[in-house]
Amino acid sequence: MTVDEETLTITCTVNGEAVRDVVPVRRSLVDWVRHDLGLTGSHVGCEHGVCGACHVQVDGRVVRGCLMLAVQADGARVETVEGATRSGRVAVLQDCFFERAALQCGFCTPGILLQAAELLEHTPAPDRAEIRAALSGNICRCTGYQAIVEAVEEAAGRLRA
Amino acid sequence: MKPARFRYLRPETLEEALAMLAEWGDDAAVLAGGQSLVPMLNLRMAQPAVLIDVNRIAGLDRIEIIGERLHVGARARHAEVLRSATVARAAPLLALALGNVAHEAVRNRGTFGGSLALADPAAEIPAVTVCLDGAILARSSTGERRIPAASFFEGVYTTALRPEELLVGVDFAPLGPDFRFCFREVSRRHGDFALAAIAFAGRIEAGRVGECRVVFAGVEESPRRLAAVEAALAGAAVSDEQAWRAAGDGLGAVLDPIEGAEYPAAYRLLLARNLLLETRRQLEEEAAR
Amino acid sequence: MTSAPETTAPIGMIRTDTPAIGRSMPRAETRRLLAGRGRYVDDGAPRGCLHAAFLRSPFAHARFTIADTSTAAGLSGVVAVLTAADLAPVCRPWQCRSGAFPGLVSPVQRALADGRVAFQGEPVAMVVAESRARAEDALDLIAVDWEELPAVASLAAALSAEALTHPELADNVAWRTEFGSADFDAVFAGADFVVEERFAFERKTGVSLEPRGVLAEFDPAEGLLDVRISHQMPHQLQLHIAEQLDLPIGRVRVACGDVGGGFGIKMHVYPDELATCAAAKLLGRPVKFVADRIEALATDIHAREHQVDARMAVDGEGRILGFDIHDVQGLGAYSVFPRSSTTEAMSVLRAMGGPYRFEAYRARLECLLQNKSLTGQYRSVGHPIACAVTERLVDLAAARRGEDPLAFRRRNLLPVEAMPWTNPAGGRMFELSHHACLDAMIGLVDLDAKREEVRAGRAAGRLLGLGFASFVEFTATGSQAYGAAGVKVAAGDTVVASLEPSGSVRAQASASEIGQGVRQALAQVLADGVGLDPSNVRVETGDTRTAPHGGGAWASRGAAIAGEAAWRAGRRLRGEILAAVAALVQAKPADLDIRAGEVVEVATGTPRMTLADLADLVLFRSHELPAGVRPQFTVAEQYHRDDDPFLPTNGIQAAMVEIDRATGFVRLLGHWVVEDCGRIINPLLVDEQIRGGVVQGIGEALYEACRYDAAGQFTSGTLADYLVPMAGDLPEIAIGHVETPYSGSSVGAKGAGEAGTCGAPAAILNAVNDALAPHGASLAALPIKPVSVLRALGDLGAGEAP
């Protein structure tokens, strides 16, 4: 580590595990989970809040990982796609994305899964317009979004069943 | 695209934060939701020496009725304001506007006070705060100022807030139960900043507009109440399209729209006029229900 | 739907029972991506990895001297500050040349600019440091003296030559050409009428969500450069890195892990990527560079800046006689290496009039240098422009005749019986299904109902419009395009397939996976080729150390070229297996078949041996094999076409729009595509691939533009300025297919990846003009801007053109 870089020691839980780390204060949350914790499922697509590839969950809510500093997660409960994979909503969404081929390069996918899971948490039976609105902050440059919308719709159905 | 170095301060109390602001003043930036500040840090368009992170200060996110007035804490997240039953009851216009702000993930972090302090001309919250005549509470180590929204916004990204002041919240006096609200927006894509938006609050009695307030976002450099338009509408029947058209046609003399290559001033003026006419239609439709 | 013409399969007919080819199957590997376990370039770094950042020119055109790098170099954590002089000994300059463009003017380029920059964002110096943040800190400390030079930005400025993109040149013309049919003048003179229009297309770019990125490691002991990169064609790049860095090709390894989208962006030689490789060689330490979004938008190749003056001649019976096109292309500061930016313009000229029968053609082209970012082969290269121009002229002609635009198309579309045919633009047309697609589209759209909706809506004052666009997309380019011009681009692909101990098949393919699903497609083809389930086939791609040299991912070639190689490899392996089993069980190979991983008797289906048992025997107990039985369980097939330089594909798109007169916004109410990409290997993947292409076309029609001001300053530098289409603003997109397999191959697949992008802008432009027509307005510039719409309608004063 370079000498003149201000750091702070933080403790938090990441995907259920307690983590303690010395973090440069200017490191973004997404860079920290990716490069220091090796959780590379969250991606970096723009670093200015527009694309949603960097989504992580902090204390149960989806946030832009590029717009939060890692030190701001001190004491928080952080969940990334790697951790969420084991849980209910995201697991069902993953099945539906898989079956419907709702991803191509997959770079946008983790961010979209987390956002869709949050939607289904508060809106268990969204219509397609609501799904599109909820995902309006996530860029997917490969698909036509339609497979994604259909996969989320299908997942909502399965979760209600 | 990584931020330049800064010192990171994390006050636990309001007093601490104010002391830090007093010490650092212009060299410091307050970090609230970070949804506007952090992109600027990442782009190195902002390079403050010190960041004062106000996210740990207890109570700064309160949404409550104090006496008669609705208080929205500066750190109330957009998502909380949008969902708040208290806001829906006391100031429904806020919730109407918030639905147009950004996307879920951004609303989960972005704050009410941050949007006001930023003073983006195309932002919704400043416009509705002006429309509702909110009082902006600015606290420094030497005391608190109540700044009427009407005199808070001084231009693009400039406000009456002093470097040593923290915006702690906004108070809204109640408007009568006979007030109707309307918020309509034109944005290029879902969740984008407004190319133009209108915030309308008006007393409607027997199908006629009484006292009313009209504010645009995205049209001028700062939001303001348009007294001339409000006067032109006062007394007009909601169904009187002619009167509203006349008020809309009068906007050219009243507004000084932002000029730009892709969206020239004349275009924003046109949007403003059409939004006013849409407001009438919406009021009419609501009355019919 | 049309039936397939007879295939004359060179190696074994496609069996009627191809259980995997044509089946909608999810891609096995997406499980990994869904779980967040992708491996994109930036996901890993070896110990001691350094990070690069580039000082880029703030000016469009300037001379400079670097006054001081010592302050930057002295910053803690900084390992090196490199300039052109530092990289010169390890990295040769390069220059775009192509036999296809004789006389092409494109000056020499370097990994770092040397004394003069020719576009904003051109790399000038490089910092290598312990972190990217630290490298960026150091950039601020490099002292540069700039002397700004006059810059060329717009096409008009480039044409006027008042300022020069490169001061040593006489003008700004990189290349020009002119060709046409001998009877052109006579045909136009004899026309009943001629429609004409001037079209303007703004620059756009690909915006792969994963930006470009590279991680280079040099092992001085072995002299080996190991490059991990997000790229579409590792083999092509391997060759160029070897040449520029003066290494034997065998000492350069290029490996692509997961690639987060390409769209033509990741197939060129970029200065920053070569500089990263050079720095790794120079410093002997791993160096990583990942473009941030600002760098990506400014310096990824742009595309599609054209101004086109076009005319179409029509006879008294409403038949198209010919096209006359004058295209002016803005190609940026240099012609991109190695494929040349001029390729896009030539693609425009070749695709003009594609779906139709016509007699005469004249094309004039000027490719202009500008002090702007380079342009290159972005998805559907040139075709969307040709399509928009052609289809708008067709609508104008139909309107002039007072005719239904589909009736006009039906009369002029190239019928099946007129093919094969080489049209006057030089496009070789065969096995296309225009009329079948048109009929299918009418059904898919439920056209009568939609037209009634438009009529009723208009009566109620709404501005509704329906637009159509027939298209031809040339895919799966053969070696006639680049190889013949001396440009080292592989047009063939190779598949190496082996039977593995468990009885499964593993293959190495020279095609590249960039999210389009080529590995899944190849697995399905191989599975049918051999006779097992696709889940037992594993296809690997993307690493020059293991994959044979080949084309990678460009021009929608995966299914058509690598797919054919896979089929042939599968059949060869099948032949080896059947011969071996026949010898073992004393049967004739012809009496045996492989079904679901088991060798069975053709007649009865009686199992004779599983592939697992066979592999076991041959791989571990070969001494038990009868004398003379020496099966080859690793086979290789190389496939390239000799006869057809391109595989044309076709289709038609329809769009329904509403113009909001209060805002000038165009809202898409529906979009429909019927296309024919030959044999469809996996409809599930093809359909969404087409939708994704349509969405990029929607971006081109309504949102996306790389803008520069008059001084050449880039003004679309963030994703808040460069607008890509998002889920909330898009319609549902319906897809239909007609299948006309390519008769020259066994699989019969053609390209599918670009059709969506090809026709969508044209369909939307026509739909918008259909909505404007009752109001006497029209538009001919993309993207369609709200302000332009209102100006066309007379609702907004003209003002300065935005």
Ligand SMILES: Cc1cc2nc3c(=O)[nH]c(=O)nc-3n(C[C@H](O)[C@H](O)[C@H](O)COP(=O)(O)OP(=O)(O)OC[C@H]3O[C@@H](n4cnc5c(N)ncnc54)[C@H](O)[C@@H]3O)c2cc1C
């Ligand atoms: C993709 C995207 C889309 C968006 N779309 C919209 C939109 O449609 N409409 C819209 O209005 N906004 C939009 N935003 C911005 C968003 O609403 C921001 O959250 C908001 O403008 C700023 O709030 P913040 O809490 O994030 O403030 P920060 O980013 O933390 O701060 C913004 C500025 O205010 C100052 N500041 C913050 N809080 C205080 C305080 N309490 N006292 C003094 N100074 C303070 C900061 O120092 C800084 O200068 C968007 C953002 C993104 C990333």
Ligand code: FES
């Ligand atoms: S990387 Fe965070 S929103 Fe794009």
Ligand code: FES
């Ligand atoms: S799948 Fe590539 S960006 Fe969404």
